[in-house]
Amino acid sequence: MANKLKVAVFISGNGTNLQAIMDNCTESEVVCVISNQATAYGLERAKLKKIPTHVVSHKEFDTRESFEEALLKILSTYQPDLIVLAGFMRVLSNTFIGVYKDKILNIHPSLLPKYPGLNTHQQVILNQDKEHGVTVHYVTEALDGGPIIAYAKLNVAEDDTSESVSLKVHQLEYQLYPYVIEQIAIGRLQCQDDVVYCDNAALPKQGREWKADHGPKYF
Ligand code: GRF
Secondary structure, three states: OOOOEEEEEEEOOOOHHHHHHHHHOOOEEEEEEEEOOOOOHHHHHHHHOOOOEEEOOHHHOOOHHHHHHHHHHHHHHHOOOEEEEOOOOOOOOHHHHHHOOOOEEEEEOOOOOOOOOOOHHHHHHHOOOOEEEEEEEEOOOOOOOOOEEEEEEEEOOOOOOHHHHHHHHHHHHHHHHHHHHHHHHOOOEEEEOOEEEEOOEEOOOOOEEOOHHHOOOOO
16 A cells, blocks of 8 residues: 655644544545644644644744744654644744745635635625635745635625634535645645646646535546
């Protein structure tokens, strides 16, 4: 059997995306979970799956460089093929990103490039948007601005609130994120010089729309 893709997951909170990844990925395996928050519930989720966890609190470091050095030191013991940011609330520097160039993924709760940053659901409701969604992209130094792999849309109903759309977004995330990771694991997707390739053909800049009914061979 071919070796599985080794994935390190970075979290800061609940870790429901981590749960979806641990439960649904078969071609990749989570080799460690790192949190910058000791109280992140995702750490318990990982422990239940017997996956090693590490807490690296940014508050214990004077500089971002030293915080990231601590992260890199832990990672070097696992040699991950991919770093998956799943609700990790720290911005990574160019130096860190350079070490794992084209090997860091993020999931963002909006249809990028719309609404990078925080409070995406609130902005959708405030602006009375009719649609919302989620985007998976490679991480570059541009905040929520790296090459997009895929996005999934949902309709916003008149009576939706930021809480209710957040729930809908999470349901999409649980399907989309493991799916993308698996496509990378089986070698169909990769990133080079800020271009995402699928089966060696460049994807469009806005990525591909993913729909639940597309089936496993969508990309
Ligand atoms: C998700 O909505 C993800 O898009 C964003 O942070 C949230 C993490 O949720 N980056 P969880 O910790 O996985 O439940």
